[in-house]
Amino acid sequence: MGDSSWTSPEITSRCITEHVTATFDYKVSNYLELKGKGVGKFVTSPVFRVGGYDWEIMFYPDGSNKDHHHDEASCYLRYLGQAKGVSAKFTLSLVRTDGQEQVDSYSLDDFVFNPSPGSNNWGYATFADRSELKSMSRVGDGCFTIRCVLTVRKESPPLELPGDLERMLGDGR
Numbered sequence: 001m002g003d004s005s006w007t008s009p010e011i012t013s014r015c016i017t018e019h020v021t022a023t024f025d026y027k028v029s030n031y032l033e034l035k036g037k038g039v040g041k042f043v044t045s046p047v048f049r050v051g052g053y054d055w056e057i058m059f060y061p062d063g064s065n066k067d068h069h070h071d072e073a074s075c076y077l078r079y080l081g082q083a084k085g086v087s088a089k090f091t092l093s094l095v096r097t098d099g100q101e102q103v104d105s106y107s108l109d110d111f112v113f114n115p116s117p118g119s120n121n122w123g124y125a126t127f128a129d130r131s132e133l134k135s136m137s138r139v140g141d142g143c144f145t146i147r148c149v150l151t152v153r154k155e156s157p158p159l160e161l162p163g164d165l166e167r168m169l170g171d172g173r
Contacts, residue, residue: 018153018154019151019152019153019154020050020051020052020151020152020154021050021149021150021151021152022048022050022149022150023147023148023149023150024045024048024050024055024057024147024148024150025095025145025146025147025148026045026046026057026059026145026146026147026148027097027143027144027145028043028059028143028144028145028146029141029142029143031061031133031134031136031137031142031143031144032134032137032138032142034061035061035062035130035133035134036061036062037061037062038062039060039062039063039064039065039066039070040060040062040063040064040065040066041060041061041062042058042059042060042061042064042074043058043059043061044056044057044058044059044078045057045059045146047080050150050152051086051088051150051152051153051154052152052154053079053080053081053083053086053152054079054080054081055077055078055079055080055148055150056077056078056080057075057076057077057078057092057146057148058075058076058077058078058121058123059073059074059075059146060073060074060075060076061073061130061133062130063125063130064076064125065125071129071130071131072125072126072127072128072129072130073127073128073129073130073133074123074124074125074126074127075092075123075124075127075128075146076121076122076123076124077090077092077121077122077123077148077150078120078121079113079114079115079120079121080120081113081115082115083115084114084115085112085113085114086112086113086114086152087110087111087112087113087152087153088110088111088113088150088151088152088153089107089108089109089110089111089150089151089153090107090108090111090148090149090150090151091105091106091107091108091147091148091149092105092106092123092124092127092146092147092148093105093106093146093147093148093149094127094128094133094144094145094146094147095144095145095146095147096136096144096145097141097143097144097145103128103132103136103144104127104128106123106124106127108122110153
């Protein structure tokens, strides 16, 4: 009889994380016409794609919630994909288009988006004071920009390589 002892090969697993960052500018050129639309009513930016997923900006000229912040406009980033657990960080900024001067900026690190309502968007109920937006809309070209800097984290599935092959690749042989 031969030796019945058997050892399993060493297996190593690697997960590779990639970050994809993009900047999207949404020019609001008709705020004076949009205000008065009503609390909870919004307009959306064109759809933009970052990290293989579709997104849009939701802007509420009269605010997103009548119970809070009645003098504030609201702004949210909405995820339009179907994949679950999409991890992202983003910044939404209010920028004067006449000089590209940043007025306000809000950041959120590491939010996980899902396709279901309530977890497909995130943002700020108190994004900007409505009187400031009104003032900005009466100066220069009458426009302002909402800038979104979005970073999507994508993880590849783990790679499993037998230990000897990994060592050879690591040694350059």
